[in-house]
Amino acid sequence: MRRALYPGTFDPITNGHVDVIERAAQLFDHVIVLIGQNPAKQPLFSETERRQMVEESVSHLPNVSVDVYYGLIVDYARQCGAVAIIRGLRAISDFEYELQMALINRQLAPSVCTVFMAPNERYIYVNSSIVRELVRFGHVPTDLVPEPVARRLQRLHAQHP
Numbered sequence: 001m002r003r004a005l006y007p008g009t010f011d012p013i014t015n016g017h018v019d020v021i022e023r024a025a026q027l028f029d030h031v032i033v034l035i036g037q038n039p040a041k042q043p044l045f046s047e048t049e050r051r052q053m054v055e056e057s058v059s060h061l062p063n064v065s066v067d068v069y070y071g072l073i074v075d076y077a078r079q080c081g082a083v084a085i086i087r088g089l090r091a092i093s094d095f096e097y098e099l100q101m102a103l104i105n106r107q108l109a110p111s112v113c114t115v116f117m118a119p120n121e122r123y124i125y126v127n128s129s130i131v132r133e134l135v136r137f138g139h140v141p142t143d144l145v146p147e148p149v150a151r152r153l154q155r156l157h158a159q160h161p
Contacts, residue, residue, distance in 0.1 A: 004084040004115070007034040007073045011043045012149045013054050014131060016123030020088045023117060025061045028084065033058060034076060035068045044132050049152065056148035074109040084115045090124050 004024055010017060010033070024031045033054050035047065045053070051066055058064045069076045073085055085105060087098050095116075102114035118124070126144050131153075134141045140157050142150040 001029045001081075002084075003030045003032065003080060003082045004028040004086050005032050005034050005073060005077055005080075005082045006086040007036055007069075008088075009038050009041060009043065009128065010035055010050050010054050011041065011045055011128050012050065012131060012145060012153070013057050014123065014126050014128060014145050014149075015143075016088065016090070016119035016126045018057055018146055019119045019123055020086065020117045021058055021064060022061065024086045024115075025064050027115075029063060031061075031064045031086070032080065032082070033064060033066045034073065035066065036073070037070055044135070044156075045152070053146075053149050053152060057146035072108070074105045074112055077112045078109055082112060084113050086115050086117055089116050089118050090127065 004027070006021055006024055008017065021031060021033060035050050035054065037047070043050070047068055051068060054066045058066070077085060087102070089095060089098060098116065105112060105114060123144070131141055131144055135153055135157060138157065140150065140153045145153065
């Protein structure tokens with residue numbers, strides 16, 4: 001079985017993320033969306049909420065599962081037998097950082113390759129930070145996120161207008 005990981009904080013998951021997951025699910029037998037923690041970020045949603053939103057957003061994909069992990073992605077990849085780590089690239093500015101991570105991961109786990117995927121051009125400018133910022137200023141971007149996320153963002157906005 002060819003298994004791949006798609007790691008991220010997914011706070012929240014966007015339509016761009018889902019687009020990459022859908023295409024990865026066509027290439028690999030099993031894709032694990034791996035929710036991690038980034039100490040540099042202040043999450044809008046709890047780990048449990050993020051996991052639920054991701055699970056609901058990818059429920060139409062039978063070969064995709066969701067997990068949570070704290071630690072190095074390559075360690076998780078080795079533990080679960082993944083052959084690839086999927087990384088989304090939106091713009092050239094993403095490439096330098098992602099390339100550094102890919103090279104470090106290759107050094108730590110030579111059998112795990114990094115696969116760069118660009119989202120559909122409709123979502124090339126979308127990221128979770130933009131979604132969080134829009135919500136903080138009172139706009140719920142329902143066209144940028146899956147329906148389960150839009151519902152949660154609308155509830156959040158109604159609680160804290």
